[in-house]
Amino acid sequence: MDFLSGFAIVVILLVIFALVVVFMGVTVVPQGSQFTVERFGRYTRSLAPGLGLILPFVDRIGARLNMMEQVLDIPTQEVITRDNAMVEVDGVLFYQVLDAAKAAYEVRDLERAVQNLAQTNLRTVLGSMDLDNALSNRDDINVRLLHVIDQASTPWGIKVTRVEIKDITPPVDLVEAMARQMKAEREKRAVVLEAEGFRQAEILKAEGEKKSAILEAEGRREAAYRDAEARERLAQAEAKATLDVSEAIAKGDMQSINYFVAQKYVEAMKEIGSARNSKVVLMPMEASALIGSLGGIGSIAKEVFGNNNTGGSSGTRSTGSVPSSE
Structure with a gap:
């Protein structure tokens, strides 16, 4: 047992x-x-x-x-840019282990190694850039950091998939100077735009005045052309009437010349009688004899003077005067 x-x-x-x-x-x-x-x-x-x-x-x-993709913070550090500006920079890095053996045996403390590699290259990249470029070209910085860090960490069996700059913080006095610069730049743009608008307005005003002057000149030219055309037609009519009278006289018709002279005489009397300041009309004895010798012209003259007398106290009087012989 x-x-x-x-x-x-x-x-x-x-x-x-x-x-x-x-x-x-x-x-x-x-x-x-x-x-x-x-x-x-x-x-x-x-x-x-x-x-x-x-x-x-x-x-x-x-x-x-x-073996999953991991996130690694890049601590804040001070970096001097190419134009001697001191800035504080931090970021974030994404990486993934592809080869477990290399990640375990090719480097000691993988995370610390990647972090230090990112910090040193960040100082190198920003140190080669001006402050303005560093603030405005973050994408370029990210691409350059990704290329450098990924190439340097390949022997460790990892793949750096992304590098991002989170903050770039300049000193307070530099931020104030940048704010003043931005304000001055905006004021400059405002003044330039205002001057440009004023210049454009003056140009448009001058073009309008030019077009107005051209139209006015064209209007005056057209009016002068039409006045000249009217005078030309009147002269042609006068010439035609004179020619007809001349032909009638040449044929022995004295009534034509009497009618022509009487018509001009009556028109002149009508203009004299229609004047507002006409009170008395003095006519020479030769004119009265001429009127009496022209047959029907006397009655026309009496009708003209009679019409003017109907206007009340402002009627015209016809007096004959004998011219003195010198």
Whole structure:
């Protein structure tokens, strides 16, 4: 019985030992991670997510690496730009482990190494730029930092996917100077725009006056042309009437010349009689004799003078005077 009880104890111990060995040889790797396996201190392989087996007492788990994309803050630091402006800069970096063995054995303290690499290159990139360029060209800074840091960290088995500058903070006095500069620039633009508007208004005003003067000159030219045309037609009519009278006289018709002279005489009398300031009309004896000798012209003259006399006290009087012979 003692022998059986001792054998049972040994079996139980062996079972327990076997369970412990099996437990030590089974490793569960979570999703998004990889474990490195070391045999007697030397790297042999990497365990993918899931159930992994190793040889107990021979193999052991070396490094447990996160294979997901990770975020690393770049601490705030002071940087001197090319134009000797002191600014405070911070940022953020995104990276992902692609090779677990390199990330575990090619560099010690991967996060600290990447952080220091980002800080030094940030100082280098900003130090080669003016302050204005640094403030306005963040995309260019991000691209340059990404290229440099990714190339430098490739031997570590990681991939830098993105680098972003969060804040670039100039000194307070420099910010105030920039604000004054911006204000002066805006005032300059306002003055320039106002002057440009005034110049444009003057140009438009001058063009309007020019067009108005052209139209006015064209109007005067047209009016003068029409007046000249009217005078020309009147002269043609006068010439035609004179020609007709001349032809009638040449044929021996004295009534035509009498009618022509009487018509001109009556028109002149009408103009004299219609004047507002005409009170008395003095006519020579030759004119009265001429009127009497022209047949029907006398009655026309009497009708003209009679019409003017109907106007009340302002009627005209006809008196004949004998011219004195010298």
